[in-house]
Amino acid sequence: MTTTSSDANTTATSLNVAALRADFPILSRTVRDGKPLVYLDSGATSQRPRQVLDAERKFLETSNAAVHRGAHQLSEEATDAYEHARARIAEFVGANPDELVFTKNATEGINLVAYAMSNAATAGAGSERFKVGPGDEIVITEMEHHANLVPWQQLCQRTGATLRWFSLDDDFRLDLSNLDELVNERTKIVAFTHQSNVLGTVNPVAPIVKRAKEVGALTLLDACQSVPHFPVDFHALGVDYAVFSGHKMLAPSGIGVLYGRHELLEAMPPFLTGGSMIELVTLERTTFAPPPQKFEAGVPMTSQAVGLGAAVDYLSAIGMDRIEAHEHTLTEAAVAGLAEIDGVRLIGPSEAKDRGATIAFVVDGVHPHDAGQVLDSLGIAVRVGHHCAWPLHRVCKVPATVRATFYLYNDLSEVDKLVAGVREAQKFFGVA
Amino acid sequence: MNLEGMYQDIILDHYKNPHGRGLRDPFDAESFQVNPTCGDEVTLRLKLDGEKVADVSYEGQGCSISQASVSVLTDLVVGHTVGEALKTMDAFVELMQGRGQVEPDEDVLEDGIAFAGVAKYPARVKCALLGWMAFKDALVKTEGVKA
Numbered sequence: 001m002t003t004t005s006s007d008a009n010t011t012a013t014s015l016n017v018a019a020l021r022a023d024f025p026i027l028s029r030t031v032r033d034g035k036p037l038v039y040l041d042s043g044a045t046s047q048r049p050r051q052v053l054d055a056e057r058k059f060l061e062t063s064n065a066a067v068h069r070g071a072h073q074l075s076e077e078a079t080d081a082y083e084h085a086r087a088r089i090a091e092f093v094g095a096n097p098d099e100l101v102f103t104k105n106a107t108e109g110i111n112l113v114a115y116a117m118s119n120a121a122t123a124g125a126g127s128e129r130f131k132v133g134p135g136d137e138i139v140i141t142e143m144e145h146h147a148n149l150v151p152w153q154q155l156c157q158r159t160g161a162t163l164r165w166f167s168l169d170d171d172f173r174l175d176l177s178n179l180d181e182l183v184n185e186r187t188k189i190v191a192f193t194h195q196s197n198v199l200g201t202v203n204p205v206a207p208i209v210k211r212a213k214e215v216g217a218l219t220l221l222d223a224c225q226s227v228p229h230f231p232v233d234f235h236a237l238g239v240d241y242a243v244f245s246g247h248k249m250l251a252p253s254g255i256g257v258l259y260g261r262h263e264l265l266e267a268m269p270p271f272l273t274g275g276s277m278i279e280l281v282t283l284e285r286t287t288f289a290p291p292p293q294k295f296e297a298g299v300p301m302t303s304q305a306v307g308l309g310a311a312v313d314y315l316s317a318i319g320m321d322r323i324e325a326h327e328h329t330l331t332e333a334a335v336a337g338l339a340e341i342d343g344v345r346l347i348g349p350s351e352a353k354d355r356g357a358t359i360a361f362v363v364d365g366v367h368p369h370d371a372g373q374v375l376d377s378l379g380i381a382v383r384v385g386h387h388c389a390w391p392l393h394r395v396c397k398v399p400a401t402v403r404a405t406f407y408l409y410n411d412l413s414e415v416d417k418l419v420a421g422v423r424e425a426q427k428f429f430g431v432a
Numbered sequence: 433m434n435l436e437g438m439y440q441d442i443i444l445d446h447y448k449n450p451h452g453r454g455l456r457d458p459f460d461a462e463s464f465q466v467n468p469t470c471g472d473e474v475t476l477r478l479k480l481d482g483e484k485v486a487d488v489s490y491e492g493q494g495c496s497i498s499q500a501s502v503s504v505l506t507d508l509v510v511g512h513t514v515g516e517a518l519k520t521m522d523a524f525v526e527l528m529q530g531r532g533q534v535e536p537d538e539d540v541l542e543d544g545i546a547f548a549g550v551a552k553y554p555a556r557v558k559c560a561l562l563g564w565m566a567f568k569d570a571l572v573k574t575e576g577v578k579a
Contacts, residue, residue, distance in 0.1 A: 369470060369495030369559065370439075377435045385470035393471065399493050400471050428435060429444075429496075 015318065015326045017411040023049035023314075024409055035379025038414045043197055043225065043358050043405030044383050045247045048311070052250055055310030056303045066299045068276055082302055085309030086292075089257060092312040093223075093242070094233030099265065101258040101295040102305055106224045107147040109243035109258030110191070112271040112295060113220060114151040117188070118158055123269035129218075130268055134160035137186045139217075141166040141174055141203075142395045143196045146388045148222045152191055161188065168395060172199045172348050179211050187217035194226035194242075198389045198403060199348040200331070200358035202226070209238045218264070224248055228315075228407070229356055230324035234259050246304065251311035255304035258295070265291035272297040315408075323408045327357040330406045330415055334359045337419035343431060344422060347401050357406035360387070363422060365431035368400040374425035375402075380417060438553065439496065442504075442546035447496040452506035456489035461573035465566040467558050472498045476566035480574055483513045488567065497547075497556050502563025504543045514571065520544075521564055528557045 021027050024047045031037050039047060063077035083097070090097040103109045120130035132138070138152045142165050156163045164182055169175045174192075183190055190212050195202045205221065212219045220241040226232050228249035234242050241264070246255035260268070270277060270288060274297040279287040288294045315323065332352040338344050343364040349355045363371050372384035383403045386393045393400065404418050426432030459477035466473040472494030479487040488506045492499055508524075509517040523540045524547070532552035536545040550556050 367495040369472070369497070369556070373438065373553075373556070374435060390471060399473075428439070 015322060015408060017326075017409060020318070021409050023051065025050065027409060031379050031381075032377055035377075038378075038380040038417050040404040040406060040410065040414065040418060041381045041383050042228075042248070042407035042410075043387075043403065045253065046228065046250050046407055047409065048250055048252070048307075049314055051314050052252070052307050052310045056252065056307040059303050059306040064303070067302055068293070069299070078302055081306050081309075082300070085305045088309045089312050092316060093227060093244075093257075093259065094235045094237075095259050096262060098290070098292055099234075099259055099262050101260065101265070101292040102300055103243075103256045103258050103295075104254060104301070105247075105256035106222065106243040106245040107151075107256070109241075109256055110148055110220065110222070111151045112258055113189075113241055113260075113268075114155045115271040116268045117155060119269040119271070121159070126267050127269050132156075132159040132161045132188050135186060136161040136188045137164050137184070138162070139164050139166070139183055139187055139190045139192075141192045142168050143172075143174070143199060143201065143389065143392050144191070144193055145197050145222065145224070146390070147224075148191050148193060148220075149391065152189075166192070171350060172196075172396075173201050173354075174203050176204070176207060179207060183208070183211045183215060183217060185215050187212070187215055189218040189220060191220040191222070193222040193224075194232070195229070195356045195358070196348075196389075196392075197225050197358060198360045198387050198392055198401065200356045200360070201349055202354040202356055204354075205237045205239065213238075225356060225358065229320075229327055231320040240264055246308040246311065249308075249311055250314060251308035252304040254301050255308050257308075260291070262291065265295070270294050270297070274298055276300070318408065326408060327406055328352060330410055330412065331355060331357045331359070333412055333415045334404065334406070334418065337415055338422065341419065341422055341426070343426060347396050347398060357410075358403065359405070360401040360403040361422075362398050362401055363425060363431070366425050366429045368402045370429060371402050371422065371425045374428050375418070375421045378417070378421045378424065380414075380421050382418075434549075437549040438556070440546035440549060442543050443496060443500040443550075446500035446503040446543065450499060450503040452488060452503065452510070453491070454489055455491050456487060459487070459489070461570040463566040463569035463573065465562055465569065467494070467498070467562055469558070470494070472559060472562055474498065474502055474563050474566050476502065476563060476570055478567065478570035478574060480514070483515070485509045485512055485514060485517050490563065490566070492563070494562070495556075495559055497550055498559040498562045501547065501560045502566070504546075505563045505567060508542060508544060509567065517567075518571075521568065524564060525561065527551060528560050 026047050065074035065078040067079045067082045087097045090100050117130045117132050120127040167175045218240045221239040223242045223244040227244040242259040247253040277294050277297040279289050347360040368384040385400050459479045462477045464475045474492035476490040508520050527534045527536045528551050538545050550560050
């Protein structure tokens with residue numbers, strides 16, 4: 001178990017952010033002529049604590065080998081480390097180890113399901129429930145990241161199925177008033193985000209899952225912005241599939257997770273085929289290994305999986321409920337602080353309830369790129385643009401937004417710096 | 433970082449009071465360009481009169497850099513021959529891709545020299561080149577220039 005050097009100094013309810021930041025070497029650097037870094041872009045990628053970096057290095061210096069191959073000691077140790085990481089990550093998200101497939105990232109996890117559904121057309125007996133064709137419908141939402149939109153659009157184009165979506169209400173939350181009409185007997189899968197990567201909106205999972213079950217549709221939850229930020233239990237949520245990415249939760253890039261209920265992973269045809277994922281191969285035909293190996297073709301990423309395991313240990317030692325509470329405090333402060341500025345409009349729910357620490361906004365008279373440039377000059381790293389959610393920006397009738405995202409290592413002083421920086425941008429462009 | 437180094441007054445002036453803005457008829461070719469990472473976009477129309485660039489008209493939305501750059505573009509190319517316009521474009525592209533190491537020639541680039549500071553910020557170079565890419569694409573479409 002990784003120890004968190006900061007944890008001893010914290011109380012049961014609040015995080016000792018100053019102590020915790022010492023675990024993240026990058027946070028002490030300066031940028032742009034000596035400005036302390038204010039990192040508010042964890043929604044794009046998070047920073048990594050020493051404990052994660054050390055775990056990766058230790059694995060590579062002592063046990064590195066190709067997993068699930070060979071009988072030598074290093075191979076055994078590497079396989080143990082890889083599978084042990086899977087088990088810890090599974091426990092962290094309320095799943096069984098054999099329900100977690102390691103992928104390159106969340107995007108690959110979604111594509112895996114979409115392509116498996118394509119492959120079901122020719123996969124033979126047992127895969128009927130995954131087949132998609134003309135007349136079938138796939139349901140997403142207007143607030144999806146391109147990763148949970150384009151693969152489904154493409155699946156519809158390949159199969160002749162129809163793509164449909166939930167709209168937003170006036171407070172940037174999902175409008176579920178047409179749930180029963182939208183999710184119906186023709187629906188094959190409902191793919192939706194747990195927390196919007198732009199709006200911060202946390203979507204209600206239960207009613208969507210309930211309706212999907214009633215009509216026999218599958219569900220896939222994009223948990224990229226939820227698993228890193230609050231306690232998530234896939235079994236309790238009852239979703240069929242879920243995806244998340246390591247690099248957004250203090251872990252390395254190049255590792256993501258697809259969760260699938262075991263019974264579904266058993267029946268679903270594979271996406272990528274080749275080494276590792278087989279049971280028996282002849283020149284004529286191949287049978288597949290049981291899941292999750294069936295979906296992990298080729299030598300997998302290993303130190304990255306070990307790193308994700310260490311990140312999960314780090315987050316668990318702090319406690320996801322405490323991280324959630326901490327981020328809620330920052331969200332309340334940021335929403336209130338930005339709302340006080342004339343000419344700033346939040347693109348997201350007006351209240352911090354059911355809302356994550358993802359704060360998107362526009363500044364009248366200052367294009368997001370230009371606002372971001374002023375913030376950057378002050379050492380404040382935010383994201384500008386459409387954040388891989390272009391349709392959502394069209395729905396919100398803005399070409400782009402500024403997005404600040406907070407994580408466990410951010411504190412209230414950084415909220416103040418953001419708010420002051422936005423005022424500075426207004427001043428620089430002569431709109432305040 | 434020196435914000436004023438990037439946002440020269442010339443750039444802010446063009447942003448607030450763009451030259452030649454609006455889509456006009458007649459035109460020989462139109463090009464729509466978009467920066468997929470941020471959504472900045474420009475639609476540019478080109479009217480040639482023999483070898484001369486008779487008019488460039490455009491609409492767009494985006495940051496100050498992308499919109500000021502297309503405004504400066506109209507000043508630099510309208511009334512000039514296609515050959516001259518392409519030489520100017522090459523000089524501007526060289527400046528923007530120079531990471532701040534290229535000394536701009538004011539005789540060639542006029543207000544365009546104000547973008548020298550932008551060249552130090554790789555993330556913004558695409559913004560500055562968006563309008564020029566539309567101009568080049570429109571030229572190719574008129575078949576006045578080989579792709």
